[in-house]
């Protein structure tokens with residue numbers, strides 16, 4: 655894209671500024687050069703080019719399938735995604751339902767602990783809600799308590815997580831929901847109780863059904879205020895060819 659001036663980080667004095675002074679008015683500015691994994695860090699939204707499934711022989715890109723049946727060979731090259739890049743998405747704005755699993759289970763859930771469809775129904779009932787409140791196109795979000803480890807015990811946070819398994823994923827598909835989310839880095843249970851499976855909920859929801867996923871969300875204030883239904887609003891950063899987006903989702907209550 656067009657880029658004005660020498661837009662690279664040049665440290666002049668500790669802390670900058672990085673540009674100027676310009677003109678008789680002596681304007682100065684700060685900017686930065688960022689080189690990092692960007693779509694899949696922090697509070698992160700999974701685009702549909704993120705997760706695929708290897709069919710056929712391992713390494714055969716013509717049999718590595720992504721959403722809508724696209725092959726790896728078709729969708730990606732050295733410059734990122736040619737199809738399904740996160741920049742293709744419009745901002746998301748939909749009703750969301752927050753499921754408080756901590757209230758249901760009596761405390762923070764543990765790594766490898768699965769949230770089932772029966773748990774979802776029980777948690778909703780405890781919140782005086784029912785699954786009939788949840789309509790096609792809505793978002794479903796899970797407060798597991800695991801997010802309380804963030805920056806306090808990162809080793810444990812990364813070691814695994816509680817989350818939805820295939821049973822709950824099938825419930826999400828049946829309800830025709832648009833998005834799943836949680837206070838964890840994958841939303842799904844890790845490790846999966848079936849040790850032969852790796853991130854199978856990602857593949858089931860994203861690759862096979864085009865259902866988006868939002869990870870590492872903070873629900874503390876919503877939970878404290880017992881706000882279980884709100885409007886979820888998020889505009890993915892339109893980074894061309896990116897697999898996902900960081901950024902700040904908003905709950906409008």
Ligand code: UVW
Pocket residue numbers: 694700839840853856869
């Ligand atoms: C995987 O990549 C499997 O998970 P995440 O969506 O957290 O990046």
